[in-house]
Amino acid sequence: MAALTQVARSMPYSTGGNLSNLRPEARADLMRIGLRSGHAVGVYQTTEGAHNDPRHNGTSANHPEWNSASLSGLGVDVNQIDGVDIGSYANANPEAAGLVESVKNAAESVSGVRTVLGPSGHTKSNQYGGARTGRSFSGSLKDQHQSHFHITFYRATERN
Numbered sequence: 001m002a003a004l005t006q007v008a009r010s011m012p013y014s015t016g017g018n019l020s021n022l023r024p025e026a027r028a029d030l031m032r033i034g035l036r037s038g039h040a041v042g043v044y045q046t047t048e049g050a051h052n053d054p055r056h057n058g059t060s061a062n063h064p065e066w067n068s069a070s071l072s073g074l075g076v077d078v079n080q081i082d083g084v085d086i087g088s089y090a091n092a093n094p095e096a097a098g099l100v101e102s103v104k105n106a107a108e109s110v111s112g113v114r115t116v117l118g119p120s121g122h123t124k125s126n127q128y129g130g131a132r133t134g135r136s137f138s139g140s141l142k143d144q145h146q147s148h149f150h151i152t153f154y155r156a157t158e159r160n
């Protein structure tokens with residue numbers, strides 16, 4: 001019974017994002033993040049909205065030269081964990097700090113996760129399963145991501 005409860009709590013859920021628009025490899029990795037953290041992530045955007053990272057819907061709002069339909073369905077924005085709001089613009093929710101840390105650590109441990117950009121930092125791996133390094137995290141980029149995690153995934157053809 002405890003195991004079943006654990007799996008259910010780890011299931012990603014939608015707070016507005018259409019999870020069926022994610023590629024299967026991205027959905028599987030989102031599940032891994034849930035299982036490894038023991039927490040369920042609430043996704044408010046997958047392919048919805050305008051983003052700079054083309055891994056949401058294949059287009060970049062600020063770098064059209066990055067546009068590629070082959071990257072669509074490989075990004076999520078997570079604004080809740082276990083039903084707790086992560087924060088608002090420029091203000092992380094202190095009551096979510098432990099949940100945020102758990103999800104960050106779990107996401108950074110998954111080989112197929114490329115970028116993890118959330119309230120406490122920004123890291124990116126150099127390739128599938130590769131070394132992860134800290135990236136720029138200040139100003140408006142930091143302020144924007146106090147309200148959510150932006151997590152992206154490698155597509156199947158990038159995994160070998």
Ligand SMILES: [Zn+2]
Nearest residue numbers: 051076077150
């Ligand atoms: Zn995003």
